[in-house]
Amino acid sequence: MDKTHSRRQVAAIKHSLFDQGYLDEQFIQLEELQDDANPNFVEEIVTLYYRDSSRLISNLDHALERNPLDFNKLDTIMHQFKGSSSSIGAKKVKAECTLFREYCRTRNGEGCRRSFQQMKKEYATLRKKLETYFQLARQAGPQETAFPPK
Amino acid sequence: MSAVGDVFMPEVGAGKLHVLAVDDSHVDRKVIERLLKISSCKVTVVESGSRALQYLGLDGEKSSIGFDSVKVNLIMTDYSMPGMTGYELLKKIKESSVFREVPVVVMSSENILTRIDSCLEEGAEEFLLKPVKLSDVKRVTDFIMKGEGKKSVKKSHKRSRSDDCTPPSISTAFSSVSHPCDVSLPASPSTFHSKKSRLSI
Numbered sequence: 060m061d062k063t064h065s066r067r068q069v070a071a072i073k074h075s076l077f078d079q080g081y082l083d084e085q086f087i088q089l090e091e092l093q094d095d096a097n098p099n100f101v102e103e104i105v106t107l108y109y110r111d112s113s114r115l116i117s118n119l120d121h122a123l124e125r126n127p128l129d130f131n132k133l134d135t136i137m138h139q140f141k142g143s144s145s146s147i148g149a150k151k152v153k154a155e156c157t158l159f160r161e162y163c164r165t166r167n168g169e170g171c172r173r174s175f176q177q178m179k180k181e182y183a184t185l186r187k188k189l190e191t192y193f194q195l196a197r198q199a200g201p202q203e204t205a206f207p208p209k
Numbered sequence: 210m211s212a213v214g215d216v217f218m219p220e221v222g223a224g225k226l227h228v229l230a231v232d233d234s235h236v237d238r239k240v241i242e243r244l245l246k247i248s249s250c251k252v253t254v255v256e257s258g259s260r261a262l263q264y265l266g267l268d269g270e271k272s273s274i275g276f277d278s279v280k281v282n283l284i285m286t287d288y289s290m291p292g293m294t295g296y297e298l299l300k301k302i303k304e305s306s307v308f309r310e311v312p313v314v315v316m317s318s319e320n321i322l323t324r325i326d327s328c329l330e331e332g333a334e335e336f337l338l339k340p341v342k343l344s345d346v347k348r349v350t351d352f353i354m355k356g357e358g359k360k361s362v363k364k365s366h367k368r369s370r371s372d373d374c375t376p377p378s379i380s381t382a383f384s385s386v387s388h389p390c391d392v393s394l395p396a397s398p399s400t401f402h403s404k405k406s407r408l409s410i
Contacts (some may be wrong), residue, residue, distance in 0.1 A: 085340045092243050092343065104239055111235050138289065142318050144237045146340045 063185060066201035072192050077202030081185050102193045108147050109186055115140040116179065123172055134163040151181040226310040226350055227251045231286040231298065232316075237339070241285060253281075258293030258301075261286070261398050267305050281351050287339075288317035288324065296328055303332045304409055312356075316341055316409075345404045 076082045078103070093100045118136050133154065141156035155178035162170030228250045230241045238254045245252045255261050262268040266278060284302060286295040295315050303309050312334035317324065325336045337345050 067247050086344055089240070089342070092240075092247060097243070100243060104236060107239060108236050138318075141287075142339065143234055145318060146234070146240055150341075190323065 061168060065195060067193065069195045069199045072188070072195065076192065078186060080150050081181075081188060083143065083153075084146045084149040089148065099128060099193075099197075102196075105147055105189055105193070107110075110145055110181075112140055112143055115143075116182070120177060128168045128171070130163045130171075131165050136159055137163065149182075149185055152178060152185060155181055218326045225249055226353055227253070227280055227352070228283045228285060229261060229264065229281045230254045230289070231256075231258060231295065233257060233287065233290040237287065240345075241341065244341065244343055245285075245350070245362045247343060248346050248350045250283075250350055258286070258295070258298035261298055261302060262293075265302070265305075267301060267308065267326075268405070280310055281308070283314065283350070285311050285316060285337075285349075288315050288328070289319070296324075296331065299328060299331050299333055312353055337366055346381040378409060 075192075077086075079207050089101045115136055117134065118141070122136060132159060137156055137159050141153060141160070144152045144156060155174050159174040159178060161172055162174060224247075228245050230238065230245065230252060231371065232238045232241060232254070233256055235256075236343060237255065242252050242254050253264065255264055261284070264279065265281065286298050287296040295317070299313050299315060302313055304310065309332075313332065314335045314337060315328045315333045316337045316339050318339040320338055328336050337349075
């Protein structure tokens, strides 16, 4: 009874993450790579993402403090960050990255700063939501992707 | 001299494809490694073009004579990497007589036609848009497996001639000349699908 409830909760959280646009199809692609031997693959990837990208964010922070701004450099760093975000299916984060790169292209420093702030918010929000999701998923045990267990 | 070169090493029929994956993103390296393992490949992952060349023995560090080349059936490389781009790596691989027949697949998050065109023109097998899906990897590896199956019979013939081959470093001078090692190369491009029609856009 308990497990069924947990599984429903997990499914509900996942559903809302997709509904609200936090995650895209790529996240599902990653989940399909999980099996009994690698049951936590997605969580491992997401953990790696947050660890790795913190360095990129810090680079962006520093680069945005310079005067004048080096838009090429900003764009290069953001390209890397966007790539990783895309690889885990971080939809909203990725959208802000695209916006940021557009501001780089048009040499709009203020736009860059604004979208960077927004991106960091999305990045932090997603992190919390995914932490909750993974925690519950681990408690609920291996999920069946289609119908609930009999 | 090279006893190893004369021994027929069981190819794909007995074993797995060995894929060399190159990507500067740690996240992407982990993902491509998983995709390849699920597709029943043996995987070596490196973080840069220069590392890849080192692994292949193409960095000029080792003497090509007597160096037992590492066996790689497919190379998958990211395009945008600091230092050496995937395109530059592709060129270096195609310039090597040892590795030029190894299919190279280029991956990129950017759908830029001129980029795709130059990679295909330089001899890339395929250009994949990131994020790469399992279906992309399976399709590519399946295709390579079939090609390798045809090649394996001819390869044993090639291996016995390996002593006659001139060192890779001067291969370009021989490109227009009938070369002992070229005799046993696989069939003409008609064996493969037209590369341009296999873009996964």
